[in-house]
Amino acid sequence: MMAGVVPTGTDGGRRERKKLATRAALRRAALRLAVRNGVENVTVERIADEADVALRTFFNYFSSKEDAVLATAALGAEALVARFRARPPAESVLAALREAVLEVMESDDVAGHEHLAVLRLIRAAPSLLPQQLCVLAAQEDALAEAIADRVGLPVDDAYPRLCATAAFAALRVTLDRWLARTADDGDPPTTALLRAEFGDAVDTLAAGLDRGGAGS
Amino acid sequence: MMAGVVPTGTDGGRRERKKLATRAALRRAALRLAVRNGVENVTVERIADEADVALRTFFNYFSSKEDAVLATAALGAEALVARFRARPPAESVLAALREAVLEVMESDDVAGHEHLAVLRLIRAAPSLLPQQLCVLAAQEDALAEAIADRVGLPVDDAYPRLCATAAFAALRVTLDRWLARTADDGDPPTTALLRAEFGDAVDTLAAGLDRGGAGS
DNA sequence: GTGCATGGATGCACGACGTGCACGTTGGCC
DNA sequence: GGCCAACGTGCACGTCGTGCATCCATGCAC
Known part of the structure; x- marks a missing residue:
């Protein structure tokens, strides 16, 4: 039959x-x-x-309900690394990263909407925070490897790991601030705003993070 | 009586x-x-x-055994923020941070040894990783506030948060690499080595994290 | 010192969690 | 058609985390 x-x-x-x-x-x-x-x-x-x-x-x-909920977030993180790898090799690390983030957030597939839902959920549910950080930490390995490939360094060099970790840190901070506006304002923040905010964060990292003390 | x-x-x-x-x-x-x-x-x-x-x-x-074990780590993180605040206001953010980290790691009080034990424990027990990251994330708030005070920015500015998060990220990567040597070599890594490694990481952050693509 | 109010320690019960184990069923392959 | 491996399922068990009632030490007023 x-x-x-x-x-x-x-x-x-x-x-x-x-x-x-x-x-x-x-x-x-x-x-x-x-x-x-x-x-x-x-x-x-x-x-x-x-x-x-x-x-x-x-x-x-x-292994737990948190694991199941955050599987969606993990998909988003994996997609980010994949997009980063797909960026033109001539782009600098941070530029490629910025574009990859925006690609993921602007993508209209179902996963994108689900991913946003998870991010909002995590903000409201502190019990998810530990495991979400763990998801990001797991993807840091993949991102570090991708960065090492891009700049032509061995994977055990310090730079790729530092860069990957700092990049995810910047992403986390930016998304947190971006989502906070959703809670305050009624309308959802635009990807244009996210582009601007994450761009600023990346620029800050690229320009050097240090600042003098004593309010100078 | x-x-x-x-x-x-x-x-x-x-x-x-x-x-x-x-x-x-x-x-x-x-x-x-x-x-x-x-x-x-x-x-x-x-x-x-x-x-x-x-x-x-x-x-x-x-609230859990992980919470109890990581309470020691939380003490270390709190001590780090306290030392950072105590650094001379003239020092730049990253310089003060580097010195604060070394002060904590070089301190000979009991808490220091316990803290090292916890760090080793986390490397061997992945089940602790989520909550440890959560402990660090919690201290990021305190560190961001301290950084805002140091450079004279409002606490809701993007820079203090970004800097605090990136700093903890760098610390995490450095400690991980430093502790990895303990596992490989027989003898414990020295604080001098940690000073060098974390110094490099901080310098990299200060100099600007970006690098060109295509192995250039 | 005596009695009283408060807050912490304890025991108990209960629902939820996470896993090892055994069994039935289904898909894959000859 | 028939064998085997992999998956779904039920069962049992130990652990976890919490609400509730109770008991006891502490601090306080007098």
Whole structure:
């Protein structure tokens, strides 16, 4: 009965596709429930029900509900590193980084909207902060490697790591301030504003971070 | 019978002192057990026993065993901010920060040794990483405020936050690389080496972090 | 010193979490 | 069709974290 119309799928078989689908369903269920009810008021059992799998199955994919919610954030961070790698090699590190950030935030795919939701969620839920920082820290490794490739340094050099860490730090601060305006003002901040703010932060890093003391 | 020789203690009464003592006992018990048996193999109940209090009492002071272990790290971070504030106002931000870090690491008080133990512990126990990053993030606020005071900027300016975050990021990278040498070599790395490494990181931040692409 | 109010320590109970284990089912492959 | 590996599921168990009621030490007023 038409078996094998898509012999093994475009990626690697039905099994793989089902796994991916289950993981995505859990990730989205977690995000949806967390946005609707607040992270604290969501149980893992509820997430599993929403994704129509058993409680036990949830733990085959994520180790906690925070992990599931932040999987969306992790996707965004991975996308950022990928875009950074795709920037023209002639661009300087910080310029490529600035453009990569804006590409991700301006992208209209579903992941972009979900990513924004997670960022807002983290601001409202301090219990997510530790794991989010951990997600960023994990991507720092990937970014450091990408930076090392770009400038032609060995991966164990100090510069790539320092640059990657500082870059994510700047991104975190900028996003935090940008999102704070969302809370204050009614309308969502524009990507143009984000471009300006993150551009300033990057310029500050590029120009040298030090300043004299005593208000000079 | 000699009541009131130390009328209310030097700080604020017996109650206050007992609370502080219990908190310190729990903090140290958690650290000691974690170092000896590994963080994963320590239960909250064991920590409470070691500190000679009830299990329930533990949760009156800390919300998790990670919290208790990292309380030591938090002390170190607070000390760092305090030393930064105490540096001569004429020093630039990054110079004061470099000296403050070295002061903390070179201080011979007990807290210094405990702090080192925690740092080593975190490297070996990924489960502590999220909360450690959270501890640092919490101190970023205090450091940002101190930086704002030093350079004479309002606390809601972007520079103090960016600088504080980047500074902690640099500190984290440097300490990580410094501690990695401890694992490789047999002997513990010297503070002189730390001074050199963190000095380099700070110089890099001060000189401007950007670099051209294409290996130029 | 005596009684009283307050705040911390403790025990208890309960829901949630996270994991090891065994079993059934399904997909992949000959 | 038949075998095998991988996945989903239920079960049990230890741990976690918290609300609540209770007991006791402390500090205070007199």
